[in-house]
Amino acid sequence: MKGEKAAGEAGVIRVLDELVRNQIAAGEVIERPASVVKELVENAVDAGAHRIRVDLEEGGMRLVRVTDDGGGMGTADLERAFVPHATSKLCDAADLDHIASLGFRGEALASIGSVARCAIFSRRGGEELGGRIENEGGRLTRAVEAGGPGGTCVEARDLFFNTPARRRFLKRPSTELARCTDVLQRAALGQLGIGFVLTHDGARVLDVEPEMDLRSRVRRAFGADLASSLEEVEARDGTTRLRGLVAPPRFARRDSSRQMWFLNGRPLRDRVLLRCLKDAYRGFVLDGRQPVAFLHLAMDPGAVDVNVHPAKAEVRFRDGRRLFGFLVNALREGAGKTDMATPGASMLAAAAGGSPSAPGQGAIADPGPMPRGRRACEPLIVREVAEAQPLTDLPAFGPDGAATLVEPADDLAGPYLTIARTYVARAVPDGFEIVDQHALHERVTYEELLADARGGSVAVQRYLVPELVELSAAQVDLLVRQAPALGRIGIQLEAFGATTVAVGGLPARLRNPDPEELVRVALRVLEDQREAPAAEELLEDVLHSAACRSSAMAGDVLDPAEIRSLLERARAFDGARTCPHGRPTRVRFTLADLERAFGRR
Ligand code: ADP
Ligand code: MG
Numbered sequence: 019m020k021g022e023k024a025a026g027e028a029g030v031i032r033v034l035d036e037l038v039r040n041q042i043a044a045g046e047v048i049e050r051p052a053s054v055v056k057e058l059v060e061n062a063v064d065a066g067a068h069r070i071r072v073d074l075e076e077g078g079m080r081l082v083r084v085t086d087d088g089g090g091m092g093t094a095d096l097e098r099a100f101v102p103h104a105t106s107k108l109c110d111a112a113d114l115d116h117i118a119s120l121g122f123r124g125e126a127l128a129s130i131g132s133v134a135r136c137a138i139f140s141r142r143g144g145e146e147l148g149g150r151i152e153n154e155g156g157r158l159t160r161a162v163e164a165g166g167p168g169g170t171c172v173e174a175r176d177l178f179f180n181t182p183a184r185r186r187f188l189k190r191p192s193t194e195l196a197r198c199t200d201v202l203q204r205a206a207l208g209q210l211g212i213g214f215v216l217t218h219d220g221a222r223v224l225d226v227e228p229e230m231d232l233r234s235r236v237r238r239a240f241g242a243d244l245a246s247s248l249e250e251v252e253a254r255d256g257t258t259r260l261r262g263l264v265a266p267p268r269f270a271r272r273d274s275s276r277q278m279w280f281l282n283g284r285p286l287r288d289r290v291l292l293r294c295l296k297d298a299y300r301g302f303v304l305d306g307r308q309p310v311a312f313l314h315l316a317m318d319p320g321a322v323d324v325n326v327h328p329a330k331a332e333v334r335f336r337d338g339r340r341l342f343g344f345l346v347n348a349l350r351e352g353a354g355k356t357d358m359a360t361p362g363a364s365m366l367a368a369a370a371g372g373s374p375s376a377p378g379q380g381a382i383a384d385p386g387p388m389p390r391g392r393r394a395c396e397p398l399i400v401r402e403v404a405e406a407q408p409l410t411d412l413p414a415f416g417p418d419g420a421a422t423l424v425e426p427a428d429d430l431a432g433p434y435l436t437i438a439r440t441y442v443a444r445a446v447p448d449g450f451e452i453v454d455q456h457a458l459h460e461r462v463t464y465e466e467l468l469a470d471a472r473g474g475s476v477a478v479q480r481y482l483v484p485e486l487v488e489l490s491a492a493q494v495d496l497l498v499r500q501a502p503a504l505g506r507i508g509i510q511l512e513a514f515g516a517t518t519v520a521v522g523g524l525p526a527r528l529r530n531p532d533p534e535e536l537v538r539v540a541l542r543v544l545e546d547q548r549e550a551p552a553a554e555e556l557l558e559d560v561l562h563s564a565a566c567r568s569s570a571m572a573g574d575v576l577d578p579a580e581i582r583s584l585l586e587r588a589r590a591f592d593g594a595r596t597c598p599h600g601r602p603t604r605v606r607f608t609l610a611d612l613e614r615a616f617g618r619r
Contacts, residue, residue: 037156040102040132041181048129050188051078052197054174057126059205062086063283064107064119065170068228069213072202076219077194079177087169090142093149096161099138100153102128120284127172132156133184134177140170155180199223200275203239207232207312208280232263236312240276244269244310251313251352255344258321262313264349266356267299270307280314281322281333288332291315294342298349309353315345430585432578439574442581449608455576455584458603462587463527467507468557470527476508477526484520485533491516493541500544507557509540536560 034042048054055072062070065088075081091099098104105124130136131153141148150164178185188194195218206214206226213228226238237245248263269276279291292308299309323334335341435443442453470476489497497504498513508525521533539560576584588603 036102037132040128040156047125048133048177050197051082051177051194052201054078054082054130054134054177055084055198056201056205057121057130058082058084058172058174059201060120061126061172062088062170063205063209063212064121065089067169067212069215070205071215072198072217074195074198074216074218077189077191078198079188079191079194081173081175082177082198083171083173085169085171087167090145090148090168090170091138091140092142092145093161093163096138096140096149096151099127100131100136100151100158104128130174131158133179133181134174135179136175137173138170139164139166141166141168143168195223204278204280204285206239207235207278208283208285208314210235210314232312232314236263247357248312249352249355251348253344253348253351255340257318258341258344259316260313260345260348261316262311264298264313264352264356265310267302267309267353268357269310270299270303271310272307274308276310277308278312281324282316282319283314284324286333290335290338290342291345294345295349297346299353302353311349313349430582430589432582434578434581436575436581442576446606449606449612451604451606453585453604455574455581458584458588461603462584464557465590466587467525467527470525471507471557474506476506478508478510478523479526479528480510480523481521481533484514484522486514487519487521487534487537489517489519489537489541493545494519496544497537497541500540503556504540507560509536509560511537 047057051074055074055078059070059072062084065086067086067088069087071085073081073083073085095106101124103124105121107119107121107124127136127138132155135155136153137150138152139148139150147163148166148168149161151161152159178188198218199216202214202216202224206212206224210230210232211228213230214224214226215222216224224239226235230238233245233248236248244265247266247269249266251260251262251264253260265276274287274292277292277295279286279288291313295309295311303309321336323336326332326334429447432444436455437443437452440454440456442455443450444453467476494513494517497511497519501511504511508523508527509521510523511519511521514520519537521537524531524533524536540556543556543560
């Protein structure tokens with residue numbers, strides 16, 4: 019046969035050269051900028067970093083730079099870092115049974131170096147000088163001495179510059195950025211204790227301080243509405259421990275992108291875990307929707323095999339069945355504690371459509387399963403209508419004293435129906451809407467204050483006698499240093515001795531503000547941030563936490579003129595700017611919604 023004849027010659031099977039081998043390996047782990055971010059961030063975590071900074075340009079396609087303050091590498095290690103299968107995290111095959119680090123294959127840097135223009139600077143903590151090494155698509159330089167901060171900085175520029183076929187698969191910068199952001203959000207939610215900063219083309223995208231707990235991190239990544247609605251879960255089974263936060267069913271989404279599992283800090287997408295959540299929320303969320311949860315699983319590394327998936331996103335549990343039962347129970351209990359929406363409320367959510375509190379939550383076509391749990395015993399709508407003001411009051415609320423119940427001539431005119439001293443219902447041309455007067459007031463106050471602050475003129479209510487607030491010396495120091503920024507949003511204060519501040523005035527737009535409360539909230543915001551926060555950010559946080567207490571609109575009975583004035587003030591801002599973290603201020607029911615609700619469609 020022909021083959022036999024060829025056997026004595028050169029043969030057709032060749033051993034590929036190293037660059038091609040690395041590029042093939044890169045095909046498995048490095049698909050796009052987000053994979054570079056993931057690998058480099060994992061290395062920084064493994065290096066014991068306390069703070070990790072990621073800078074991107076053009077969605078990471080032009081530049082991914084990851085800087086950490088971890089242990090760093092000496093020159094000898096630097097020269098090995100780009101070598102395939104060179105790792106400091108594994109010695110022999112037995113180590114594969116109990117992997118505690120995020121990396122272990124020694125492939126990432128070699129792969130990235132083969133498809134990008136890379137450079138590493140690194141300095142060990144105790145050493146005076148660090149080193150620098152470059153790898154341009156597989157062309158490696160020798161390490162040279164270089165000065166710089168302790169830790170490591172890895173740069174990968176022009177990803178796939180030497181593999182055009184791969185480069186063509188990359189998407190627009192905004193799409194690639196979104197994927198990188200997702201990686202970093204997951205890292206920030208998974209690695210409690212580590213601070214993360216992400217910038218894109220110089221603008222800050224995410225900023226999480228090392229001390230922030232899981233809830234604060236969710237808040238930074240996904241907003242206050244979700245963060246404040248989460249319930250904690252905590253359970254233990256032998257050495258397996260589950261801790262985390264689960265969201266009420268109303269946050270459920272079409273995709274599982276807000277379902278985050280971490281196993282010993284490693285983000286993972288595992289079908290078994292996804293099914294646990296699905297089971298735990300059965301009956302609470304509509305079919306096809308995915309509950310939102312952020313869950314940390316701590317396990318003995320020996321009880322799980324992480325070496326089954328190229329990106330290490332899937333794992334194999336040694337005792338899957340027992341784990342499953344344990345998790346479903348714990349999660350079901352957690353889910354049951356969340357604020358379960360009644361069918362009425364989920365219909366309202368559907369009517370509100372793109373309400374700012376539920377990004378990505380589309381219309382819910384069907385009212386959903388009958389709710390279970392404690393709150394279901396008190397149907398929201400029925401109870402509150404029962405507490406409504408007597409109907410006989412209504413006619414007087416008409417625009418001209420006449421009883422106009424539908425189709426008001428003036429679009430802000432009543433009648434208004436106040437429900438439970440909190441909600442105001444009124445007809446609109448194509449249906450009706452319900453306004454949360456408290457939320458709307460908070461929003462209006464915030465927007466007006468923000469406009470004032472931007473215009474440089476916040477009206478201040480000065481105190482005749484300053485209010486004194488006792489604090490620690492460090493807190494006083496921080497507040498005094500930020501006094502100009504606070505002044506710009508109408509909080510006037512000065513030191514009054516080493517451990518006291520005197521509050522001289524507060525924004526006049528706040529109703530009955532509590533000076534101590536406001537100072538403490540401002541302090542929390544300032545302590546959360548290293549640099550001086552923007553007036554907007556300070557305002558948002560201060561108002562969201564404090565104004566809602568001090569403005570005290572829920573429970574106030576407003577007369578029709580006050581309601582009208584509130585709606586008028588709100589009109590100035592509607593559509594112009596939606597508060598990204600705010601809860602909805604109003605839900606609208608169109609005729610179409612009513613027809614659907616009553617089965618006419
Ligand atoms: P792995 O993480 O699987 O070991 P990598 O190719 O990602 O493989 O990294 C190779 C080695 O380079 C690591 O084992 C580690 O010793 C070193 N290294 C990589 N990044 C860093 C970093 N940011 N700080 C300190 N050492 C690092
Ligand atoms: Mg690695």
